[in-house]
Amino acid sequence: MNRFHYGFIAIFLLFLFSCSPDKKEAAPDKPNxxxxxxxxxxxxxxxxxxxxxxxxxxxxxxxxxxxxxxxxxxxxxxxxxxxxxxxxxxxxxxxxxxxxxxxxxxxxxxxxxxxxxxxxxxxxxxxxxxxxxxxxxxxxxxxxxxxxxxxxxxxxxxxxxxxxxxxxxxxxxxxxxxxxxxxxxxxxxxxxxxxxxxxxxxxxxxxxxxxxxxxxxxxxxxxxxxxxxxxxxxxxxxxxxxxxxxxxxxxxxxxxxxxxxxxxxxxxxxxxxxxxxxxxxxxxxxxxxxxxxxxxxxxxxxxxxxxxxxxxxxxxxxxxxxxxxxxxxxxxxxxxxxxxxxxxxxxxxxxxxxxxxxxxxxxxxxxxxxxxxxxxxxxxxxxxxxxxxxxxxxxxxxxxxxxxxxxxxxxxxxxxxxxxxxxxxxxEAMPVVHHSSKGFFAIRKGDWKLMERQGSGGFSEPVIIEPKEDEPIGQLYNLKDDPSETNNLYADKTEIVMELISELDKIRNR
Incomplete structure (x- = not known):
């Protein structure tokens, strides 16, 4: 095989490789x-x-x-x-x-x-x-x-x-x-x-x-x-x-x-x-x-x-x-x-x-x-x-x-x-932590939302509620059943309360 043939093959292979799909170049453009x-x-x-x-x-x-x-x-x-x-x-x-x-x-x-x-x-x-x-x-x-x-x-x-x-x-x-x-x-x-x-x-x-x-x-x-x-x-x-x-x-x-x-x-x-x-x-x-x-x-x-x-x-x-x-x-x-x-x-x-x-x-x-x-x-x-x-x-x-x-x-x-x-x-969605203007914490996990304190912690009245001895210190709502947060289940669902408090502390201390 003479030099011409070798040169032709080399050029052909170079052309072939340049046209072959390169993963980096063939990837879709990055979106704006x-x-x-x-x-x-x-x-x-x-x-x-x-x-x-x-x-x-x-x-x-x-x-x-x-x-x-x-x-x-x-x-x-x-x-x-x-x-x-x-x-x-x-x-x-x-x-x-x-x-x-x-x-x-x-x-x-x-x-x-x-x-x-x-x-x-x-x-x-x-x-x-x-x-x-x-x-x-x-x-x-x-x-x-x-x-x-x-x-x-x-x-x-x-x-x-x-x-x-x-x-x-x-x-x-x-x-x-x-x-x-x-x-x-x-x-x-x-x-x-x-x-x-x-x-x-x-x-x-x-x-x-x-x-x-x-x-x-x-x-x-x-x-x-x-x-x-x-x-x-x-x-x-x-x-x-x-x-x-x-x-x-x-x-x-x-x-x-x-x-x-x-x-x-x-x-x-x-x-x-x-x-x-x-x-x-x-x-x-x-x-x-x-x-x-x-x-x-x-x-x-x-x-x-x-x-x-x-x-x-x-x-x-x-x-x-x-x-x-x-x-x-x-x-x-x-x-x-x-x-x-x-x-x-x-x-x-x-x-x-x-x-x-x-x-x-x-x-x-x-x-x-x-x-x-x-x-x-x-x-x-x-x-x-x-x-x-x-x-x-x-x-x-x-x-x-x-x-x-x-x-x-x-x-x-x-x-x-x-x-x-x-x-x-x-x-599954990660638990989401909510935070009010006055520093109140809440955590959302699944259908449940727990708030550590009573009151809105923001602009709505009452902003802060200091619970009496026999009242729950926080708020718990099932948002699937109660999206408007009207029925506080904090005192009734103690296991869920403890689970969510533990989850919230874990996130805060991470």
Whole structure:
């Protein structure tokens, strides 16, 4: 055989091997992941969950019809900051330096510097990562030299609503870039509001740098006790000259659209965490939504949220990435919807569940949760699997086919088998721990839910009940038979009580 024949064979074999399927290259493209987190949206606000809702949510309903809707999904906490920590880390927030309550706008960074987050996990696996929206996990503002001793000597204080204050607004040097923000925790890009829309400072940070200095001051709005945390309510404090409360929701959606459009054609997949600041107070629907719902300003604001989410979903579809994009839509806790609002509007923002935001009862933490992944998740499917928002970490690792690091996502369970309806891999739901604004613990296992103490532990009255000598010290409900938590079986089912207390202690001491 001459050199020509040898050369021809070599070229042919090279061509053959280059065309043969390579497992790594032949694997399906990694999906983009978009996580939309509403703020204080109730289970009963979404008409896909509550046909009697006085609020119209056609876009969120459409998303539910295109994927899987969960009926037994929960936030790990019934207030903002702890839930956001749990989403990003797969870990319960009560394991941190914030045992209860929420941070204020000048709260120090809560996520530990060496803690793996969903963003750092995805970044290590080839993703571009971004966060646009309400951060509320603390920012390490630079403190003026003359106040550094005050910061070091100061102690954190909690008010009656469970909000933690760590520094004074006058201590902050806004001319300098904060030393800890989203970019320190796995995000390539960030555009954030530091905390809730009713907490100063009222400003935006892009890539951890203020877009405008908060040189102005707002006296606050609707600050009488009757309207606390309702209506167009915000607290006094520092604000930028151009800040517009009514434009925050549209602004975040505009920024999110830009992010999607700029990365839609990239070879790298992307992750976008989109924590909205609505419909949390201030309830600031733009004028064209006034009176559109049957649930007052709050309902009008929820309808604005629905329209804005629908507009964003349309951008995803128009960008041509829908088929390879996982979209999650959920809420960080239950609604702030007082009993007198139920009577006034005949609208149950928490559906038939007891309590509201901040409470240990179901209304505080049972939330809408839906996932769309075309070609993977059956459209119009529904699951009653008990899940919690800390499960994002393990589920994402499962999607990528990677293992989480040691001591990462300790409180996370993959729900990918549920989403894919892979019956051979579905396991029993891990017990879920609930936590109220005042630090009340509850555990859910199967049909049973145990609360260690009496009272709501949040906003609903009575908040704390000190039981008499012959009364049960806690609460036990069978949610299958009693979803509204009306029949306390704590004194009657002592074996179940002891089993759940033991399980809860085991998780807390893990």
């Amino acid at each position: 992941i978009i996580y939309i987190l509403a703020d204080d949206l109730g289970y009963g606000d979404v008409s896909a969950y509550n046909p009697q809702s006085k609020i119209k949510t056609p876009n969120i309903d459409q998303l539910a019809s295109e994927g899987m809707r969960f009926t037994d999904a929960h936030s790990p906490s019934s207030v903002c900051t702890p839930t956001r920590y749990g989403i990003l880390t797969g870990r319960y927030c009560w394991r941190t330096k914030l045992p209860q309550g929420v941070l204020r706008g000048y709260g120090k960074a809560l996520i530990e510097k060496d803690r793996e987050t969903i963003a750092s996990l995805l970044k290590e696996n080839g993703y571009t990562t971004g966060v646009i929206g309400k951060w509320h996990l603390g920012v390490d503002w630079v403190v003026k030299e003359e106040f550094k001793d005050s910061l070091q000597n100061g102690k954190a204080d909690w008010n009656e609503f469970g909000m933690m204050t760590q520094m004074d607004e006058n201590w902050v040097d806004f001319s300098q870039k904060p030393t800890d923000g989203p970019l320190n925790h796995g995000f390539d890009y960030s555009y954030i509001l530091p905390a809730s829309l009713d907490m100063q400072p009222y400003c935006y940070l892009e890539n951890d740098v203020l877009t405008e200095l908060p040189t102005e001051h707002t006296p606050g709005n609707e600050l009488n006790s009757a309207s606390y945390a309702t209506g167009a309510f915000w607290r006094p404090g520092k604000i930028t000259k151009s800040f517009d409360f009514y434009d925050v929701l549209p602004n975040f959606i505009r920024q999110a659209k830009t992010f999607v459009e700029s990365h839609a054609k990239d070879k790298k997949p992307f992750f976008l965490y989109l924590p909205l600041a609505a419909p949390h107070s201030p309830w600031v629907p733009t004028e064209n939504y006034n009176g559109k719902s049957g649930a007052g300003e709050y309902g009008d604001f929820v309808q604005m949220v629905d329209d804005q989410v629908g507009s964003f979903l349309k951008t995803i579809d128009q960008s041509g990435i829908s088929d390879n994009t996982i979209v999650v839509f959920t809420s960080d806790n239950g609604p702030f919807w007082k009993p007198d609002f139920i009577e006034r509007f005949n609208h149950r923002a928490a559906a038939n569940y007891r309590g509201m935001k901040a409470d240990i009862h179901e209304g505080g933490h049972r939330i809408p949760f839906m996932v769309r992944w075309p070609g993977k998740i059956q459209p119009g499917s529904q699951s009653n699997f008990t899940t919690t928002l800390t499960n994002l970490m393990a589920t994402t690792a499962d999607v990528l086919g990677v293992k989480l690091k040691v001591n990462s996502g300790e409180d996370s369970q993959s729900i990918l088998p549920i989403l894919m309806n892979d019956k051979s891999k579905i396991t």
